Amino acid sequence: MIKCIRCKHVHAITKSGIVRGKQRYFCKDCNIYFTLPDETTVDMKHKKHMTTIVDIAKALNVSKSTVSRALHEHEDINPHTRAAVLKMARQLDYQPNLLAKSLVRSKSNTIGIIVPEFLTYFFPTIIMGAQQVAAEAGYNVIICQSQESYKTEVANANVLLANRVDGVLISMTRETKKFDHFKAFEKHGIPVVFFNRVCDEMDTSKVLVNDYEGALKAVEHLIKNGYRNIAHIGGPPALLITHNRLRGYKDALAKYKLPFKKELVVHCNLSKKDAIACAEQLLNLKQPPDAVFCVNDPVAIQLMLLAKKRKIKIPAELGIVGFSNEPSGEVIEPALTTVQQPVADIGRSAAGILLEAIAKGEAYVPEKKSLKTTLIVRESSIK
Amino acid sequence: MIKCIRCKHVHAITKSGIVRGKQRYFCKDCNIYFTLPDETTVDMKHKKHMTTIVDIAKALNVSKSTVSRALHEHEDINPHTRAAVLKMARQLDYQPNLLAKSLVRSKSNTIGIIVPEFLTYFFPTIIMGAQQVAAEAGYNVIICQSQESYKTEVANANVLLANRVDGVLISMTRETKKFDHFKAFEKHGIPVVFFNRVCDEMDTSKVLVNDYEGALKAVEHLIKNGYRNIAHIGGPPALLITHNRLRGYKDALAKYKLPFKKELVVHCNLSKKDAIACAEQLLNLKQPPDAVFCVNDPVAIQLMLLAKKRKIKIPAELGIVGFSNEPSGEVIEPALTTVQQPVADIGRSAAGILLEAIAKGEAYVPEKKSLKTTLIVRESSIK
DNA sequence: ATGCCTACCGGAATCGTTTGCGGTAGATTC
DNA sequence: GAATCTACCGCAAACGATTCCGGTAGGCAT
Numbered sequence: 001m002i003k004c005i006r007c008k009h010v011h012a013i014t015k016s017g018i019v020r021g022k023q024r025y026f027c028k029d030c031n032i033y034f035t036l037p038d039e040t041t042v043d044m045k046h047k048k049h050m051t052t053i054v055d056i057a058k059a060l061n062v063s064k065s066t067v068s069r070a071l072h073e074h075e076d077i078n079p080h081t082r083a084a085v086l087k088m089a090r091q092l093d094y095q096p097n098l099l100a101k102s103l104v105r106s107k108s109n110t111i112g113i114i115v116p117e118f119l120t121y122f123f124p125t126i127i128m129g130a131q132q133v134a135a136e137a138g139y140n141v142i143i144c145q146s147q148e149s150y151k152t153e154v155a156n157a158n159v160l161l162a163n164r165v166d167g168v169l170i171s172m173t174r175e176t177k178k179f180d181h182f183k184a185f186e187k188h189g190i191p192v193v194f195f196n197r198v199c200d201e202m203d204t205s206k207v208l209v210n211d212y213e214g215a216l217k218a219v220e221h222l223i224k225n226g227y228r229n230i231a232h233i234g235g236p237p238a239l240l241i242t243h244n245r246l247r248g249y250k251d252a253l254a255k256y257k258l259p260f261k262k263e264l265v266v267h268c269n270l271s272k273k274d275a276i277a278c279a280e281q282l283l284n285l286k287q288p289p290d291a292v293f294c295v296n297d298p299v300a301i302q303l304m305l306l307a308k309k310r311k312i313k314i315p316a317e318l319g320i321v322g323f324s325n326e327p328s329g330e331v332i333e334p335a336l337t338t339v340q341q342p343v344a345d346i347g348r349s350a351a352g353i354l355l356e357a358i359a360k361g362e363a364y365v366p367e368k369k370s371l372k373t374t375l376i377v378r379e380s381s382i383k
Numbered sequence: 384m385i386k387c388i389r390c391k392h393v394h395a396i397t398k399s400g401i402v403r404g405k406q407r408y409f410c411k412d413c414n415i416y417f418t419l420p421d422e423t424t425v426d427m428k429h430k431k432h433m434t435t436i437v438d439i440a441k442a443l444n445v446s447k448s449t450v451s452r453a454l455h456e457h458e459d460i461n462p463h464t465r466a467a468v469l470k471m472a473r474q475l476d477y478q479p480n481l482l483a484k485s486l487v488r489s490k491s492n493t494i495g496i497i498v499p500e501f502l503t504y505f506f507p508t509i510i511m512g513a514q515q516v517a518a519e520a521g522y523n524v525i526i527c528q529s530q531e532s533y534k535t536e537v538a539n540a541n542v543l544l545a546n547r548v549d550g551v552l553i554s555m556t557r558e559t560k561k562f563d564h565f566k567a568f569e570k571h572g573i574p575v576v577f578f579n580r581v582c583d584e585m586d587t588s589k590v591l592v593n594d595y596e597g598a599l600k601a602v603e604h605l606i607k608n609g610y611r612n613i614a615h616i617g618g619p620p621a622l623l624i625t626h627n628r629l630r631g632y633k634d635a636l637a638k639y640k641l642p643f644k645k646e647l648v649v650h651c652n653l654s655k656k657d658a659i660a661c662a663e664q665l666l667n668l669k670q671p672p673d674a675v676f677c678v679n680d681p682v683a684i685q686l687m688l689l690a691k692k693r694k695i696k697i698p699a700e701l702g703i704v705g706f707s708n709e710p711s712g713e714v715i716e717p718a719l720t721t722v723q724q725p726v727a728d729i730g731r732s733a734a735g736i737l738l739e740a741i742a743k744g745e746a747y748v749p750e751k752k753s754l755k756t757t758l759i760v761r762e763s764s765i766k
Numbered sequence: 767a768t769g770c771c772t773a774c775c776g777g778a779a780t781c782g783t784t785t786g787c788g789g790t791a792g793a794t795t796c
Numbered sequence: 797g798a799a800t801c802t803a804c805c806g807c808a809a810a811c812g813a814t815t816c817c818g819g820t821a822g823g824c825a826t
Contacts, residue, residue: 017801019787026800033788048572050547052812063776068814076774093567098545099491100812103482103781118514124507131501131526140546142523143514162481163523164433184476189431301714331684332714400771402817409770416818435782446806451784459804483782486811 006030051092059088071096102164110140111354112160113169116148116197121326122343123171126195129347130169137355139166146173157181165190167354169347172197174238191357191364195350197240205357205366207350211241214339214373215248216255218321219293221337221375223256226383227291227319231264233278233303235295242267242295245323249293264289268299275302283310291319291381297326297338304332304380320380334379342371389413434475442471454479485547493523494737495543496552499531499580503681504709505726506554509578512730513552520738522549529556540564548573550737552730555580557621557652574740574747578733581623588740588749590733594624597722597756598631598676599638601704604720604758605674606639609766610702614647614672616661616682625650625678628706632676647672651682658685666693674702674764680709680721687715687763703763717762725754 001010004027012028022035053071057064062081069077070085088094102108111134115123131141142163144156153173160168161184168185170192179201185192186204195207222230232249235242246265253260263285268278279302282289294300300322304314312318314334322329322338329336349369357364385396387410399409405418436450443450445464452460453468471477485491494517498506514524525546527539536556543551544567551568553575562584568575569587578590605613615632618625629648636643646668651661662685665672677683683705687697695701697717705712705721712719732752740747 014798015800017803019802024788033790035787048570050571054812064813065777065815066775069775072814074815078774081774095541095544097486097547097812099482099486099547100781101814103480103486103783103812104814106781108482118507118511121504121507124501124504124510127526128501128528131528135527140525140542143526144518145511145514158478159523161478164480164482187431188433305714326710328711328714331688331711333716398770400773402772407818416820418817437782447783448785448806448808449804452805455784457785461804464805480782483811484784486782486813487784489811 002036004030004032005034006032050097051094052097053094055092056085056088056094059092060084106164108164108166109138110142110163110165111167111169111351111358112142112144112156112163112165114144114146114153114156114160115171116146116173118143118145122324125343126171126347126350129344130351131347133348133351133355139355148173148175150175150178154181157184161185161188161190167191167193167358169350169354170194170199172199174236189361191354193350193354193357195346203366205350205353205368207346207353207369207371208240209341209346209371209373211244211373212248212251214323214341214375215245215293216252217248217373217375218323218337218339219249219252220255221377222291222293222319222321222381223252223258225319225381227381228258229264229287229289230258230291230293230319231266231282231289233275233282233292233294233299234265234267236269237267245295268295270296270299272298272302275299276306279303279306283307283312290317291321293321294323296324297322297329297336300336300338300380301328301332304336315380315382319383325376329378337378337381338376340374340376342373345371385419387413387415388417389415433480434477435480436477438475439468439471439477442475443467489547491547491549492521493525493546493548494550494552494734494741495525495527495539495546495548497527497529497536497539497543498554499529499556501526501528505707508726509554509730509733512727513734514730516731516734516738522738531556531558533558533561537564540567544568544571544573550574550576550741552733552737553577553582555582557619560621572744574737576733576737576740578729579624583623586749588733588736588751590729590736590752590754591623592724592729592754592756594627594756595631595634597706597724597758598628599635600631600756600758601706601720601722602632602635602676603638604760605676605702605704605764606635606641608702608764610674610764611641612647612670612672613641613674613676613702614649614665616658616665616675616677616686617648617650618678619652620650628676628678651678653679653682655681655685658682659689662686662689666690666695673700674704676704677706679707680705680712680719683719683721683763684711684715687719698763698765702766708759712761720761720764721759723757723759725756728754 002013002025003010004013007030009029014026016024016026016033024033024035026033053064053067057067066081067085070082113127113130117123127143134141144159146153146156150173153176167190179199182192182199182202193205198206198208219230234246250260266278266281268274282292292303294303300320304320307314307318314320322336325338325340329338385408386393387396390413395411397409399407399416407416407418409416436447440447440450449464450468453465496510496513500506510526517524527542529536529539533556536559550573562582565575565582565585576588576590581589581591602613617629633643649661649664651657665675675686677686683703687703690697690701697703705719708721708723712721
């Protein structure tokens with residue numbers, strides 16, 4: 001018969017429905033409902049248990065507060081107990097549970113990064129830089145790829161929010177036009193730093209390279225080397241870099257009183273295929289350029305490949321300058337002159353600013369940082 | 384005068400030392416110690432509060448259990464209350480606190496990745512692949528760079544342990560000879576999958592590319608193209624890939640009854656400097672090789688650069704094959720023949736296996752996966 | 767002996783969830 | 797009409813830390 005779990009009697013037991021698959025009983029004496037403990041499931045308590053501070057506390061017969069204090073060089077602790085705790089912690093190889101710590105401190109020591117993609121060397125390098133700085137400060141990094149899609153970018157933001165990151169580094173999608181998902185961070189006091197693809201509508205810190213200046217230097221270099229009919233293969237119009245580099249190109253021409261011819265400017269969506277198309281378009285001109293400033297190195301390389309195929313002599317008949325200094329530019333012949341961006345520095349700067357913002361909290365005032373570019377002169381641009 | 388916080392009287396109060404900078408009192412009547420509440424610190428409770436389930440619960444006048452259940456399509460919930468909860472959650476724009484969830488579930492939905500470096504395109508691409516499948520399964524990724532240092536690798540492992548990751552993806556340092564930091568994962572039931580630089584001493588899943596087969600194909604290709612005195616620049620002896628590629632090299636020679644000459648095999652630590660040194664060593668031989676199979680593309684490129692400097696004709700006088708198909712190999716002249724590895728697939732496979740291991744728990748049996756390579760024939764190896 | 771001090775230690779609340787199980791109202795059954 | 801059922805809901809205990817503050821033992825002065 002069924003015994004009441006309290007009075008241990010059997011006389012006043014009645015059934016009382018089935019809950020969650022198990023028969024429930026009611027003891028009229030004790031006025032209590034109960035179900036029988038599950039006999040089937042054997043003690044599967046053999047889960048790999050990680051040692052906690054209570055384990056240490058028990059082993060030493062002290063309270064967990066004491067253990068916690070010992071582990072954090074709190075003043076209210078006897079050096080002897082402290083030593084004992086430290087020793088025991090090592091013995092049981094204790095690993096603090098950062099999740100619990102984050103929960104109670106409401107600080108996760110984690111920063112989030114949202115980048116549009118991860119394929120080129122560009123973003124990985126930035127992330128590496130950021131990760132280095134973060135790691136030194138004891139921060140972890142959660143990385144999200146938005147895949148150039150607004151929708152996943154919003155999802156990414158929510159993931160980071162849900163993980164209670166202490167700050168976020170963002171390079172936007174090229175299709176992002178609404179910014180509520182970014183503003184959500186601000187609303188909760190989570191600092192945000194944009195890099196590269198920045199958001200003008202938000203009053204946060206921003207890190208980018210001085211594209212304008214880089215482009216100016218590049219084109220100026222071509223002019224100084226005797227090129228006069230200089231073309232430009234630009235990037236997609238939606239991107240800020242496109243405008244800035246184009247502006248640098250124009251201003252360099254203006255500075256040396258060279259005419260701006262709009263047939264010498266074409267826009268490329270940065271795919272390999274389109275790069276070749278743009279190159280062809282320029283080389284097919286009745287009056288083809290004697291030099292081209294390209295929006296980035298891959299485009300420059302496609303142009304160079306095409307020119308070589310057509311037996312156009314580089315740099316004698318065609319000077320080429322790229323942008324971004326990718327490894328390939330170094331080994332191609334002739335070696336590609338390019339504008340180097342301090343890629344890892346972008347990540348480092350952004351992370352540094354972010355950590356500062358996290359530390360200062362409310363008191364922090366956003367800053368804009370513009371990183372310098374340097375022209376790397378190789379063979380492709382020296383007549 | 385000082386009033387007792389309980390009896391509100393002043394007659395039985397005596398001082399009782401100073402704790403944490405504040406005067407403490409003792410009421411002999413109530414037998415109670417107390418300090419005066421701090422008047423100075425004004426209510427700074429205006430911290431940005433994120434809405435929690437109790438906020439929702441209060442707003443709806445239900446218990447937090449009900450809210451939790453409503454949010455998780457639990458069966459014990461009335462569709463109406465569920466709808467109300469969902470609506471209110473949206474109104475207050477509730478973001479679940481994953482830290483708290485992880486704590487109680489003892490499952491963080493996070494996987495860790497330890498890679499030796501982050502500079503080449505190789506590891507970023509793997510990570511991207513892994514990150515993709517992880518994200519699809521709702522997992523976050525924490526990335527650590529060991530910087531090819533055993534010490535930081537151990538530190539990385541501890542970080543991941545402390546963050547209670549559910550699983551780990553590892554590509555070892557080349558100097559790692561002790562594996563306790565890896566075994567710690569096993570001890571706590573955290574599955575580990577090695578990729579690329581695997582650890583033979585551990586009985587876990589491993590993902591790598593079929594280096595042996597790739598090397599075999601590469602050298603066979605050289606032989607078929609008429610090269611007879613084929614050298615090999617290998618990697619550091621500590622790495623498995625070094626052995627496998629060397630084995631492929633040897634077996635290819637044997638297959639075609641070509642003699643193995645040990646002076647034609649040199650080992651390179653993969654740095655640029657050492658690559659040049661190795662290349663020089665081979666080219667300086669009394670009887671220099673007529674072809675070289677290199678452990679990877681960067682090494683092959685350094686060799687090619689040196690050979691070109693010495694006016695050695697490639698591929699006529701020297702055939703070269705690399706390994707890993709890096710972008711630079713495509714633009715160098717002559718274009719580099721290489722063995723392509725499915726890089727992103729490594730990450731995807733490893734992450735897939737890891738997720739499976741996490742899901743199956745104890746029941747999981749480790750597997751070894753070997754990914755196929757493909758030989759990409761370009762110009763540097765066709766006489 | 768009586769205050770008051772210092773130097774520690776422990777109890778308990780808290781962070782935001784999940785979850786086992788007890789409780790209850792109203793319907794249904796015998 | 798009593799026993800039993802269904803369909804919910806709420807209480808409270810975890811999870812593993814941190815931290816506020818009360819408690820206590822022993823020392824020193826008066």
